[in-house]
Amino acid sequence: MTSDSETEGWRSWHDASEPIRLGVSSCLLGELVRFDGGHQRDRFVTDVLGPWVEWVPVCPEVEVGMPTPRPTIHIEEDERGEQLVAPSTGENFTEAMTAYSKRRVGELEAEGLDGYVLKKNSPSCGLSRISVYKNGKRAHRGGVGLFAASLIANSPLLPIEEEGRLNDPGLRESFIEQILCRNRWRLAVKRGLTRKRLLDFHTAHKLILFSHNESASRRLGRLLGEMSKTPDEALFARYELDFHMCLRSKMTRKRHTNVLQHAMGHLKQFLDSKAKQEILTTIEDFRQGLLPLIVPLTLLKFNMNQYSVDYLRGQLYFDPHPKELMLRNHC
Ligand code: SF4
Numbered sequence: 001m002t003s004d005s006e007t008e009g010w011r012s013w014h015d016a017s018e019p020i021r022l023g024v025s026s027c028l029l030g031e032l033v034r035f036d037g038g039h040q041r042d043r044f045v046t047d048v049l050g051p052w053v054e055w056v057p058v059c060p061e062v063e064v065g066m067p068t069p070r071p072t073i074h075i076e077e078d079e080r081g082e083q084l085v086a087p088s089t090g091e092n093f094t095e096a097m098t099a100y101s102k103r104r105v106g107e108l109e110a111e112g113l114d115g116y117v118l119k120k121n122s123p124s125c126g127l128s129r130i131s132v133y134k135n136g137k138r139a140h141r142g143g144v145g146l147f148a149a150s151l152i153a154n155s156p157l158l159p160i161e162e163e164g165r166l167n168d169p170g171l172r173e174s175f176i177e178q179i180l181c182r183n184r185w186r187l188a189v190k191r192g193l194t195r196k197r198l199l200d201f202h203t204a205h206k207l208i209l210f211s212h213n214e215s216a217s218r219r220l221g222r223l224l225g226e227m228s229k230t231p232d233e234a235l236f237a238r239y240e241l242d243f244h245m246c247l248r249s250k251m252t253r254k255r256h257t258n259v260l261q262h263a264m265g266h267l268k269q270f271l272d273s274k275a276k277q278e279i280l281t282t283i284e285d286f287r288q289g290l291l292p293l294i295v296p297l298t299l300l301k302f303n304m305n306q307y308s309v310d311y312l313r314g315q316l317y318f319d320p321h322p323k324e325l326m327l328r329n330h331c
Contacts, residue, residue: 009319018187019054025119026059033059037069042163060124060147064100075123075143076133101150115159115179127162157244173327178247180321193236207317211259213249257287260296270307293328
């Protein structure tokens with residue numbers, strides 16, 4: 001069967017000197033920073049993802065100077081807009097948190113992050129669906145934590161997720177794929193981009209991009225096809241933006257099926273009708289939800305290595321992230 005050494009997987013694009021660096025709400029790592037003096041350790045974050053990444057823990061409430069334990073705070077809407085307040089004491093942290101967040105997200109940007117995992121339901125860290133109060137009563141759940149809002153505004157291309165959403169296998173795979181892609185992009189920039197290197201980068205990511213958004217992926221292809229019209233700096237900036245945006249589109253069973261069929265097109269000249277039928281049946285079973293993605297992928301990988309199909313062997317799609325994370329066993 002296929003081994004990692006036979007394909008140009010994620011490891012061949014990874015450099016230990018540029019680890020996958022993720023910002024994280026400190027309480028998710030088990031740090032005792034919550035308002036009640038406790039933590040919210042998340043086992044996926046610490047035990048599964050932890051061994052593969054370097055964490056940059058941040059607790060905005062502690063870093064802004066709040067004690068632990070502390071009175072609970074929430075977002076209150078009044079004539080000034082959204083305010084971060086402690087209802088039991090009347091303290092207002094809006095100004096301090098806004099100034100702190102602006103400074104801190106700038107520092108984090110300079111550290112070079114590949115993504116961020118935020119704690120859900122927090123008026124500071126929560127990414128969405130945060131309770132907003134009016135006159136002491138909950139008015140709606142459409143708020144965003146103050147620190148999270150600053151992070152999104154300052155780093156619009158940064159992959160950001162809440163720990164709760166990472167329980168969904170599809171969102172989990174999508175997030176991890178995005179952070180690895182971003183890490184490779186950062187590494188490519190650090191090593192110095194040239195047009196040739198950009199083309200190599202794009203070629204290796206073609207099927208990954210295709211699995212997220214076929215039309216956005218074709219737009220990227222066209223951008224590179226007409227690259228002589230664009231000055232270097234503008235080309236690299238445009239590619240970076242479109243690359244990250246394409247990866248934001250959700251991978252679906254249908255999109256994966258299209259990629260698998262596309263890969264099959266590069267293999268069929270080497271296969272007899274029985275082998276072809278076996279792969280096509282497996283792809284169809286995957287399309288119908290009868291098999292996980294790992295099954296047709298393994299079959300395709302075996303054959304592309306067997307027949308040395310270099311275009312497919314160079315595609316990160318077949319080994320985009322550590323297999324130990326078992327992301328493709330569930331979708
Ligand atoms: S949710 Fe954010 S602010 Fe609250 S304890 Fe965790 S890291 Fe600190």
